[in-house]
Amino acid sequence: MSDVLLSAQDLSVRFGGVLAVNQVSFDVRRGEVFTLIGPNGAGKTTVFNLISRIYQPTTGRITWNGGAAPLTLTDQPPHAIAALGIARTFQNIELFEHATVLHNLLIGRHVHRRTGFWSELFFTPATRAAEVAAREKAEQVIDLLDLQHHRDSLVAGLPYGVRKVVELARALCTEPQLLLLDEPSSGLNVEETADMAFWIQDIQHELGISVLMVEHDMTLVSKVSDRVLAMAQGEVLALGSAREVQADARVIEAYLGTAEDVSSLRRPKVAA
Numbered sequence: 001m002s003d004v005l006l007s008a009q010d011l012s013v014r015f016g017g018v019l020a021v022n023q024v025s026f027d028v029r030r031g032e033v034f035t036l037i038g039p040n041g042a043g044k045t046t047v048f049n050l051i052s053r054i055y056q057p058t059t060g061r062i063t064w065n066g067g068a069a070p071l072t073l074t075d076q077p078p079h080a081i082a083a084l085g086i087a088r089t090f091q092n093i094e095l096f097e098h099a100t101v102l103h104n105l106l107i108g109r110h111v112h113r114r115t116g117f118w119s120e121l122f123f124t125p126a127t128r129a130a131e132v133a134a135r136e137k138a139e140q141v142i143d144l145l146d147l148q149h150h151r152d153s154l155v156a157g158l159p160y161g162v163r164k165v166v167e168l169a170r171a172l173c174t175e176p177q178l179l180l181l182d183e184p185s186s187g188l189n190v191e192e193t194a195d196m197a198f199w200i201q202d203i204q205h206e207l208g209i210s211v212l213m214v215e216h217d218m219t220l221v222s223k224v225s226d227r228v229l230a231m232a233q234g235e236v237l238a239l240g241s242a243r244e245v246q247a248d249a250r251v252i253e254a255y256l257g258t259a260e261d262v263s264s265l266r267r268p269k270v271a272a
């Protein structure tokens with residue numbers, strides 16, 4: 001079995017006159033936290049949208065090694081992605097606001113439902129078994145992310161920082177092999193961001209899930225990332241450990257246009 005879970009090869013995307021992603025290649029290895037960094041407009045979200053199949057690359061392809069045989073992800077329809085084992089959270093939380101935390105998590109399980117219309121209608125043993133499995137998984141994730149206290153609360157009434165964890169929980173309920181986290185710290189205060197780092201480490205170490213993350217907060221990036229890919233203006237600037245990438249002259253130049261430390265560039269945090 002290849003130790004590479006996902007491989008992006010020479011990806012390019014053009015939107016009219018804008019080359020949003022230009023000949024970008026990288027591998028995400030099994031079990032690692034791999035992070036994309038770069039200034040605004042670097043092309044990070046576009047790379048996520050290529051993996052989620054929201055965008056089609058102009059050139060290049062993505063190979064997925066999460067199944068019995070490698071397959072070309074860029075040939076797959078968007079609705080197939082979750083079932084292949086790729087889950088995602090969004091920069092702006094996308095939850096069912098007027099449902100409870102538990103219901104949001106159970107909805108997240110629907111990719112595992114193999115039961116058909118008639119078995120659902122008559123609540124057959126297969127349907128019952130699927131319900132039990134969904135419930136068990138949801139409770140396991142609730143325990144892992146310490147959400148017991150909020151299990152039966154409506155999402156709409158929860159603080160922003162808790163909603164962010166619920167979105168993470170919902171993604172985990174799909175039992176992904178690869179978790180895509182789009183700016184997990186955005187909108188979180190310093191303490192919540194530190195908690196988020198712990199959750200990401202637990203997801204990596206306790207569940208063995210690989211993580212591909214886009215993130216601006218270099219404290220979080222340094223804490224959890226095994227490898228970091230820095231992009232600017234659609235191109236790869238550097239690949240290595242967080243420390244190596246932050247020390248790279250091209251990365252410093254892209255962020256600041258001067259030889260200052262990248263870690264000084266942190267987005268202001270919004271209080272919860």
Ligand SMILES: Nc1ncnc2c1ncn2[C@@H]1O[C@H](COP(=O)(O)OP(=O)(O)OP(=O)(O)O)[C@@H](O)[C@H]1O
Pocket residue numbers: 015018019020038039040041042043044045046047
């Ligand atoms: N659907 C689209 N149509 C046209 N241009 C787009 C589209 N999506 C992204 N772009 C452009 O592609 C470039 C890369 O954008 P992208 O959102 O991927 O950057 P980013 O690194 O995620 O930035 P940020 O950190 O601000 O989220 C930008 O110039 C952006 O305006």
